[in-house]
Amino acid sequence: MEGIQQKVVFLSLYMSYLLSVYTRRSVTFALPEIATSESLDKNQLGMILSGQTLAYAMSKFACGIMMDFVSPRLAMSAGLIASGIACIMFASSHGSLFLFTIFWIMNGLCQGPGWPAAAVIMRKWFRDEQYGTAWSVLSTSMNVAGTCGPLIAAFIITYSHWRYSLLLPGVLAMMFGFIQFFTVRDKPGNYTAEESKKKKNGNESSQKVISRKELLKLPGYLGVCITYGIVSVVQFGTLQWAPVYLVNELGHSIITGNSFTSSLEIGGICGSLIAGYYSDHLLSQMKDEPCQNVRQYVIAWFASGLVGFLYMLTYCVTNYSSLMWINMIGFGLGMTIYGPISIYGVTAIECAPNEMAGTSHAFAGLFATVGQSMAGLPLSYFAKFWGWRKMFITEILMVVLMAGYLFMYTKSCHVQRETATKPKSD
Template sequence: MFIGYAIFYLTRKSFTFAMPFLISDLGFSKGELGILGTVLSLTYGLSKLVNGVLGDRTNARTFMAVGLILTGLFNIFFGFSSSLFLFAIFWACNGWFQGLGWPPCARLLTHWYSRSERGSWWSQWNISHNVGGAIIPVLGAYLAYQGGWRMAMFIPGIIAIFTGIFLLNRLRDTPESLGLPPIDVYRSDMEIVSDAQADSQGLSARDILVKYILTNPLIWMLAVASFLVYIVRMGVNDWTALFLVETKSYSAVTAGYCVSLFEIGGFFGSLVAGFSSDYFFEAKRGPVNAIFAFGILFSLVAFWWIPPGYPILDGIAMFFVGFSVFGPQMLIGVAAAEFVHKKAAASSTGFLGWFAYAGAATAGWPLGAIAEQGWDGFFVVLITCSALSLLVLLYLWNAGVSREEEETGLATELAT
């Protein structure tokens, strides 16, 4: 699961680090390339919503492996193309099949790990984003320099196809599919929505969407927060390499190293957020989300104000932006899975995924158009989004229940 999702990330971000070469070799503008980012984000977000519901009823092994193989194929098709129209078609297809990666992971994480340990394990899985995200800036830039931008699309695609075949052989579905007891029963660690256990067995897709998601105010608040956080995350991830090249005269490789530090910071931020929410906040995700959201605001302002000629400081700032962003990026998903029944976890996180990648789509063409007019406006948008996300997550500070409250009988069913 970890390896598979890291490779999903390679094939999702391969285009990002080919962008400077698409501008120089094929003459595309930032706005045109932003359209491709928006296309991927919209199709990916819609796919997460649709396939989230399907993912609650589908074997995780097959679902994830097939998605990875197909994303690899469409990366290769992209590399054989030269027109904006074909780029958009193939990148939209890539976005759709990228949406087959997250739902099986949410299903596996909620079925194999109980609530009291889930934040820690989820955070360890979540760093697969950062492993893939740290590899692709360096690998993509190197491949583009050595073999042209097409090679930066071919190699991640080939890696994805072989990894998908590996997942078909090695990945497994839920404990129950192997004859094992449910994890909450095995560990005597009940879920927040534990008294829905009996009526969860025959839930239709409509039941899941209406009962646990569309009428759940906590899920809607998390969706708004996820939308805002993803504008920041994707804005930084997709555009700061170009920002550093254009405004600070860094080489593409140096800029790629700085963006890699964003992912490395996210690696540590995910781990700290997950473990601290489990062991210092009694499995309550709200306080940690809010604290990390404040860190996003502070570190973004610091990065914006660093003058040209200080790549080490830029790298340090990128590290702390990544550290702060990936805390709520991960824990918002954990909270969404815990505010519904675990059999609706993929649907819930898929619903949030649609909002998240609506935010990511906003970080595509709209942010690209703003950046065309000047990078100051770009940073004003990101800082505004980070401030709004902080306000939403402060409101959710006390959402959820602690393990101590569960043990004393004070837990309530928050999703109904």
């Protein structure tokens, strides 16, 4: 019976977060059409997007800590319903930059409980040896939303109006928010996972009792947060601006732009599953290594691939490029972006004591959402004054530094561990 309940809970979480992502990105899916029909320039669009992501950053951070004190099921349901309402209100606004910005900030605030609540519920419903893989599968919900969302939006915009492409996810989010409240439970009836967590944690120092102020001083944790922020800049910079670059700069159709986004999300599904499975496989083979170090090593290799695909987007795509070539690059970008993102949350939690899992996830998520906000207005200014190509070159340099740090950090940790365990000669 519990196995059936676990599947129902997981499916409900999957659908809830899928719709949460769909509503959060609905403006991005319709961005080229909104810019044209509402006469908004890059800076105004960047203001709307950055306002939402900054609000999301603050809300997600606060809700991550709050999950220790309130029902995550209730918080997730209420947030999904409220974000659907905000989406409908945005679609109902007419020609007002102020209202667009206000309603999309409201959407960001309402999105805050979604992922922290799902993380807390998942932690209690799945054993440690299942947690990484289950987390990666749940992460694919954002890719499914990102794959289907642009295609649905393009179809609606082509045959109707961009406002209806926002009304649809808003209504669906409100409906499923009520359903999710009755299908999800905060924890199973026989929840006794604490002992298992303590045995599986690979970082002995992380079991010490520490204050929240000392969290960033834990070995490797600050590096996880910063690199999570970097990959989030690249993620949202590519999601938000690559379609605009393809359509407005290179002259491709909106179908091509949205097809690129869908290919990126399909690649993200593959990358998430590969990262989750492969990191768990390495953990089973490298039992003496801390879990978080093994996952960072996997992230470093994904980042190396990301450099190559960003280079191809920058230098190998022109106004004459075929749809298949553009989609191939989009697939590769999605696989190498979402692979790391799918396991960063687990990595952050594994760096910290078990009793601070929610807080450690909240701090890492704060860095990620700040990175997402930087992909809005700052990158739009950069593209306006220096051009799209230099903006993508900046992303490449950031990822190169990220990959270099991760390789050096995991290597140094491995050497230190081998030196500490090597028997001393007389």
